[in-house]
Amino acid sequence: MHDALPLPDVAILVMGLTGAGKSTFISRLTQEAVEIGHSLESCTTEVYGHIFHRANGQRVFLIDTPGFDDTHNDNVKVLQKIATFLCTIYDSRCLSLAGLIYLQRITDTRMSGSSLTSLRIFEKLCGQRNFANTMIVTTMWGLLQTKEARTNGLERYNTLMSTPEYFGSLVAGGARMTRHKDTFESALEVVEYVAERNQDVVLDIQREIMNRGTLAETTVGQFLSGEFQRTRAKYHRDLEELEEALEEARQEQDDDLITTISEQKREYEEKIRFSEMEQNNLAITYQQMTQDQSEIYAQRYEEESTRGMEVEEKSKREIELEEQLERTEMEHIREMNILRREKMSQEEVPEEHTRRYKEIKRRVLDQLAREKAEREKKGSKRFKALTNREGFIGIMRAALNTRRGDPFPEDTEYGPTRRSSKSGLSRGGMDALFRRDSEKDRPFSHHMYTRDHESMYTDAPLITMGPQRAATFATYPSTPSPPVEHGSTSMYGKITYALTTEPIGPQRNPYGKKHTELQRGYDDQQ
Numbered sequence: 001m002h003d004a005l006p007l008p009d010v011a012i013l014v015m016g017l018t019g020a021g022k023s024t025f026i027s028r029l030t031q032e033a034v035e036i037g038h039s040l041e042s043c044t045t046e047v048y049g050h051i052f053h054r055a056n057g058q059r060v061f062l063i064d065t066p067g068f069d070d071t072h073n074d075n076v077k078v079l080q081k082i083a084t085f086l087c088t089i090y091d092s093r094c095l096s097l098a099g100l101i102y103l104q105r106i107t108d109t110r111m112s113g114s115s116l117t118s119l120r121i122f123e124k125l126c127g128q129r130n131f132a133n134t135m136i137v138t139t140m141w142g143l144l145q146t147k148e149a150r151t152n153g154l155e156r157y158n159t160l161m162s163t164p165e166y167f168g169s170l171v172a173g174g175a176r177m178t179r180h181k182d183t184f185e186s187a188l189e190v191v192e193y194v195a196e197r198n199q200d201v202v203l204d205i206q207r208e209i210m211n212r213g214t215l216a217e218t219t220v221g222q223f224l225s226g227e228f229q230r231t232r233a234k235y236h237r238d239l240e241e242l243e244e245a246l247e248e249a250r251q252e253q254d255d256d257l258i259t260t261i262s263e264q265k266r267e268y269e270e271k272i273r274f275s276e277m278e279q280n281n282l283a284i285t286y287q288q289m290t291q292d293q294s295e296i297y298a299q300r301y302e303e304e305s306t307r308g309m310e311v312e313e314k315s316k317r318e319i320e321l322e323e324q325l326e327r328t329e330m331e332h333i334r335e336m337n338i339l340r341r342e343k344m345s346q347e348e349v350p351e352e353h354t355r356r357y358k359e360i361k362r363r364v365l366d367q368l369a370r371e372k373a374e375r376e377k378k379g380s381k382r383f384k385a386l387t388n389r390e391g392f393i394g395i396m397r398a399a400l401n402t403r404r405g406d407p408f409p410e411d412t413e414y415g416p417t418r419r420s421s422k423s424g425l426s427r428g429g430m431d432a433l434f435r436r437d438s439e440k441d442r443p444f445s446h447h448m449y450t451r452d453h454e455s456m457y458t459d460a461p462l463i464t465m466g467p468q469r470a471a472t473f474a475t476y477p478s479t480p481s482p483p484v485e486h487g488s489t490s491m492y493g494k495i496t497y498a499l500t501t502e503p504i505g506p507q508r509n510p511y512g513k514k515h516t517e518l519q520r521g522y523d524d525q526q
């Protein structure tokens with residue numbers, strides 16, 4: 001009976017500096033060009049989940065992320081995008097994180113400033129207790145072509161692994177390090193290892209942003225704030241020196257020097273302003289981040305749906321042509337029969353008639369062939385548009401939709417809610433689940449399963465559950481499970497709920513009832 005439960009989708013976060021080989025790694029595995037036909041302008045500027053089907057049928061979303069890079073100075077924006085993704089999946093429980101992959105080029109002869117910043121950001125975002133869920137993957141071994149280069153590469157590999165400032169801390173915390181051979185098999189090995197461990201990772205940033213509200217207040221946010229302040233302090237020191245030099249130049253009345261120094265001063269002042277602006281961007285709340293993103297995903301989803309429909313209209317035209325062909329043939333046979341019945345000799349069957357028939361048939365067949373070719377050209381797109389409903393954009397859109405509005409309202413028709421990191425599904429998420437089922441106008445129950453307690457169900461309303469109640473359910477006697485109508489799974493710590501519309505047990509539709517009634521309904525059952 002547990003077979004009815006499909007293996008839940010999981011996500012693996014892939015991070016690393018720009019150019020570390022993240023997109024390439026993912027495309028080795030999914031064997032598709034990673035800049036594929038979805039409407040994202042570029043995979044390296046957006047977070048995007050590429051689907052990989054494991055041999056056991058489970059879907060793994062490999063989450064390609066934009067890299068942190070000092071040269072572009074938009075680390076805050078990148079962090080916002082990654083944080084939005086992470087917090088959305090955590091809050092809506094639409095995907096759980098099975099683990100993390102961090103990519104590093106072995107060809108880099110030294111760890112640059114941006115390499116170190118990127119690595120520190122990764123560490124802070126994860127939190128120490130997730131180091132063991134990380135796979136560090138070194139890339140570009142193929143570029144080391146001489147024996148000497150390879151020896152040096154291996155030496156660097158060991159240094160990276162043993163130096164605390166580099167990957168040493170991660171490795172000491174239980175991270176594994178490996179060499180990627182830039183093949184499907186090599187990528188598969190890494191991903192299978194992570195997927196098989198299936199750790200249900202909750203990162204520090206996911207937990208923190210729910211508790212603390214803004215990105216600035218998270219560990220990684222504080223780290224970046226510190227970096228901004230350090231950089232600005234340096235700029236201010238440089239400015240003071242420039243100020244002194246300017247004073248000297250003024251005394252010496254050296255106009256050229258005055259101009260040069262003044263320009264430099266303006267440059268530094270500009271840098272300071274920019275750094276302040278960037279740091280201010282960290283003050284964004286989870287709610288603000290998701291609001292922007294949910295609009296983006298809604299738009300992308302629309303675009304993809306429209307494209308899917310266009311292709312379907314084309315095949316309607318094909319059907320029309322096929323019908324026309326059939327009609328022409330029928331017509332021809334009918335006319336032939338009439339002629340025969342009128343006892344005209346075969347020789348006398350007007351050649352004109354047959355010729356006309358053949359001509360029409362050829363014309364329709366030509367058109368049909370063109371339509372088919374056209375459709376085949378677009379065929380893969382149509383497939384994508386349709387699967388995307390179940391794909392990354394569809395899932396994110398649905399998850400973000402449940403995020404609209406205040407995820408932690410003080411008061412709802414179900415009663416007061418408390419803002420708590422342990423509160424499980426947000427109110428918005430619950431509302432969305434309930435509304436979905438009330439639309440179907442069927443009594444429904446909740447099917448619930450956990451990692452430890454494989455399967456059990458109850459029709460007691462999910463909405464009344466607090467952490468303790470969920471724990472009670474987890475020990476509730478198990479009952480044969482109905483087929484799960486999938487689509488809404490949500491996780492609550494270790495506990496995963498799946499919603500089913502199969503009527504089981506005492507039936508009621510609690511949607512719209514008051515919190516207290518639901519509570520009583522559940523308590524009566526006990």
Ligand SMILES: Nc1nc2c(ncn2[C@@H]2O[C@H](COP(=O)(O)OP(=O)(O)O)[C@@H](O)[C@H]2O)c(=O)[nH]1
Binds near residue numbers: 020021139142143
């Ligand atoms: N030789 C070699 N080149 C690679 C490897 N991985 C990535 N590249 C190349 O490195 C460049 C950057 O890779 P990309 O996947 O776009 O990096 P991303 O920014 O981390 O997504 C591309 O030109 C890739 O073709 C690898 O394992 N070996």
Ligand SMILES: [Mg+2]
Binds near residue numbers: 022023024043044064
């Ligand atoms: Mg990329």
